[in-house]
Amino acid sequence: MSDRPVVLVLPDLMAGGAQRQALLLAESLGIEEIALVLLTDRPDELMPPTDLRVFRLGFEPQFGVWAKARNVIQLLLRLRRQIAALEPAVVVGMLDTVNVRVSLAMLGSGIRVICRVATDPLGDQLTRLEALLRWLLYPRASAVVMQAEEYVVSTFWARRSDCVVIPNGVKLHPTRADLARKQITAVGRLEPEKEMHIVIDAFAGLAPDFPNWSVTIAGEGSCRTALEQQTTRRALDEQVRLPGVSSETASLLGRTSIFVLTSRYEGMPNALMEAMSMGVPSIATDSSAGVRLLLRSGGGYLVPVGDVHAIRTRLRELMEDPAVRHRLGEEARVAVEEFDVDTLASRWRLLIERVGRC
Secondary structure (H helix, E strand, C coil): CCCCCEEEEECCCCCCHHHHHHHHHHHHHCHHHEEEEECCCCCCCCCCCCCCEEEECCCCCCCCHHHHHHHHHHHHHHHHHHHHHHCCCEEEECCHHHHHHHHHHCCCCCCCEEEECCECCCCCCCCHHHHHHHHHHHHHCCEEEECCHHHHHHCHHHHCCCEEECCCCECCCCCCCCCCCCEEEEECCCCHHHCCHHHHHHHHCCHHHCCCCEEEEECCCCCHHHHHHHHHHCCCCCCEEEEECCCCHHHHHHCCCEEEECCCCCECCHHHHHHHHCCCCEEEECCCHHHHHHHCCCCEEEECCCCHHHHHHHHHHHHHCHHHHHHHHHHHHHHHHHHEHHHHHHHHHHHHHHHHHC
């Protein structure tokens, strides 16, 4: 790549999928070539490498129409000044809400912008204004990176844009999970769209038959209190744990026998990819093209979104039969190899070089 840096823009370093992908991408492309711009000063849940350049703009949401408008204008000006000072070859927005702000801030600057779409564009939660701005601005971007071909052909604004399909990457683990541990794990933000309550509901119908099995739901968010109350109400305090954000996801998944993903909508889930790379069989809701892409060659079961009975049925099957767990676990390790982050980083490098030459 050129001597000028590539700037990745994120809202923060909370433990979200886009944030994890940004750090993986920075590591694979070469940290010395990357600068990270964060819009807010929220506390980090993910630790960036010590030699990665990180710039924080300190944006804080305001309430009230005029306060919000003034705040957004100040953010755009601050973002434009910071990026211009870095003299980047390319700026990459890592998720939709950031992409809109980066695209507005860079209008007329001559700096090339790549917009990365982190979730299924048909199921995202943008405001009407953000969705309109995406429709207007994405075709002006130098490239739009989508997770799957299905997103490109199903989205009108994507068909008007210069779209490139680069799925999420995962660092392949040399070690295998211990599938004899009798441990079910879910990883993700404790927010309504992740529907973590379904994990508890599904397990509650099985717990009397499997007293030696336990559930860990790793993550943090606004639904924590409701999930804790649900656990107590279901008399599962001895079998269900909510330990918060895990700084050692690989260690947690290494002690996992079954991984469960219950999201209402998704992009290409990092936690599912990590579980598969360690040979953990999965049960996942059919919540995005990205999930279908990961499990198309085996490694787990797709179930309808919100279907507690289907998840409970598949859990029972895997809990009862270690041979099925091991077979699906081997399938998962093979299936996820095509998403090796170093291989996908080479595609990012080619895209950045092409855009930088334009």
